[in-house]
Amino acid sequence: MSKIRALIVDDSSVMRKIVERSLRQAGIELEEVFEAGHGAEALGTLSDHPVDLILCDINMPVMDGLEFVRQVATMESAKGVPIIMITTEGSESHVVQALSSGARGYIRKPFTAEQVKEQVLPVLEKKP
Amino acid sequence: MSADAPVVGRSRQQEWLPILELAVQEVFEIMLGSHLTLATKFDPPPQGEFTAIVGLAGSLRGIVTFCCGSQSANQIAARMLGPDIAHAEGQVWDAIGEICNMIAGNFKNKLSGLGGLCLLSVPAVVTGRALRFHSMADGDSLEIVLLFEGDPLVIRLDLHA
Numbered sequence: 001m002s003k004i005r006a007l008i009v010d011d012s013s014v015m016r017k018i019v020e021r022s023l024r025q026a027g028i029e030l031e032e033v034f035e036a037g038h039g040a041e042a043l044g045t046l047s048d049h050p051v052d053l054i055l056c057d058i059n060m061p062v063m064d065g066l067e068f069v070r071q072v073a074t075m076e077s078a079k080g081v082p083i084i085m086i087t088t089e090g091s092e093s094h095v096v097q098a099l100s101s102g103a104r105g106y107i108r109k110p111f112t113a114e115q116v117k118e119q120v121l122p123v124l125e126k127k128p
Numbered sequence: 129m130s131a132d133a134p135v136v137g138r139s140r141q142q143e144w145l146p147i148l149e150l151a152v153q154e155v156f157e158i159m160l161g162s163h164l165t166l167a168t169k170f171d172p173p174p175q176g177e178f179t180a181i182v183g184l185a186g187s188l189r190g191i192v193t194f195c196c197g198s199q200s201a202n203q204i205a206a207r208m209l210g211p212d213i214a215h216a217e218g219q220v221w222d223a224i225g226e227i228c229n230m231i232a233g234n235f236k237n238k239l240s241g242l243g244g245l246c247l248l249s250v251p252a253v254v255t256g257r258a259l260r261f262h263s264m265a266d267g268d269s270l271e272i273v274l275l276f277e278g279d280p281l282v283i284r285l286d287l288h289a
Contacts, residue, residue, distance in 0.1 A: 014208055014222040061250055088233025109230045110158035
């Protein structure tokens with residue numbers, strides 16, 4: 001697998017660093033990592049920087065993760081980019097909402113690097 | 129930190145305290161690689177210099193608080209981020225807030241029947257010892273004290289009736 005560009009969206013900078021570390025521990029080579037503290041900031045980043053993968057929290061100020069996923073689905077430039085939710089909101093209804101909004105995977109916090117690998121690798125391998 | 133609400137609700141306490149403890153243990157084991165032990169009356173009293181708060185809304189209403197001393201807070205941030213980048217004060221607040229967020233989420237996800245009807249707030253972190261905590265929650269309160277590397281952590285759940 002070639003190096004990828006990832007966008008990590010979480011209002012916690014600590015969690016963004018942990019997610020990045022988990023990706024590296026999962027053996028995913030990162031060409032570039034973009035960070036955003038909420039959905040609106042992430043949309044701005046996406047419009048300037050194409051990425052191969054998005055990892056996104058749900059509970060965030062300004063624009064939450066579910067709204068962000070819905071907005072990304074309407075962006076031509078982000079078409080086909082897999083989105084994995086990483087969140088404390090682990091209920092069935094949140095999972096259903098996220099997946100029906102366009103997310104391709106769901107990881108509940110707290111999480112291990114192995115769980116990140118299990119969710120991320122299949123969607124990257126399927127990517128055209 | 130001190131709290132003015134009594135710890136009440138014996139039956140719910142008996143039922144939910146082990147779930148709360150498990151939720152905390154899992155967060156520390158998975159995210160920090162640390163196993164916590166239950167505090168005894170002989171252990172040092174809690175030094176609440178960092179207090180993180182996460183609100184619960186919906187079918188379960190109230191707040192989850194996580195309280196620890198500055199040494200524990202720094203150590204938690206170091207375990208999460210690595211010692212080289214965890215020293216900045218903002219990173220410590222962020223780490224403690226995220227720990228409380230994960231505890232609250234993990235706890236409510238373990239309670240059967242809540243489904244997506246319980247939502248969490250974005251965490252807030254208060255620093256300093258000289259604060260008194262007045263929760264508007266008027267229902268049951270659960271509290272556990274666990275030791276992280278020998279220092280106490282206080283985790284409390286205050287519920288609205």
